[in-house]
Amino acid sequence: MRTREEIARQERIRLEKEQKEAQEELARVREWLRTEVDVDADEGDPDLFEREKNLALVMALERKLESIATALRAVEKGTYGICERCGEAIDPARLEVRPDATLCLKCQLEVERIAHRAAARAMAEAAPPPSRRPKIIE
Numbered sequence: 286m287r288t289r290e291e292i293a294r295q296e297r298i299r300l301e302k303e304q305k306e307a308q309e310e311l312a313r314v315r316e317w318l319r320t321e322v323d324v325d326a327d328e329g330d331p332d333l334f335e336r337e338k339n340l341a342l343v344m345a346l347e348r349k350l351e352s353i354a355t356a357l358r359a360v361e362k363g364t365y366g367i368c369e370r371c372g373e374a375i376d377p378a379r380l381e382v383r384p385d386a387t388l389c390l391k392c393q394l395e396v397e398r399i400a401h402r403a404a405a406r407a408m409a410e411a412a413p414p415p416s417r418r419p420k421i422i423e
């Protein structure tokens with residue numbers, strides 16, 4: 286079993302590689318978006334679909350780069366593998382499977398339980414009150 290520090294070191298290498306790839310792809314897509322704007326208004330934009338797809342890709346890549354930067358900061362500060370919620374070290378076995386985990390298993394389950402409860406409450410509130418439900422004819 287590897288230690289948290291060993292996993293952090295390896296995770297940093299993986300993150301930096303992923304960051305470089307995402308940056309390159311982002312540059313490529315942005316370049317495409319810049320060059321393909323020569324559109325004849327009368328003929329419509331045959332590339333509209335492609336352009337919208339690429340704009341969505343740019344946003345997804347930016348989000349990805351943000352989360353990579355956050356993870357790299359954690360590695361640098363030495364807080365990688367520390368639960369954001371309770372401050373306990375995350376089980377290395379969990380980090381092996383989910384190197385991007387920011388919560389320990391206990392907190393993850395707790396957060397999911399809270400989210401499920403909130404969703405269930407929202408569903409219950411969205412449902413019409415009993416009096417407005419159609420009457421059952423006997």
Ligand SMILES: [Zn+2]
Binds near residue numbers: 390
């Ligand atoms: Zn925790």
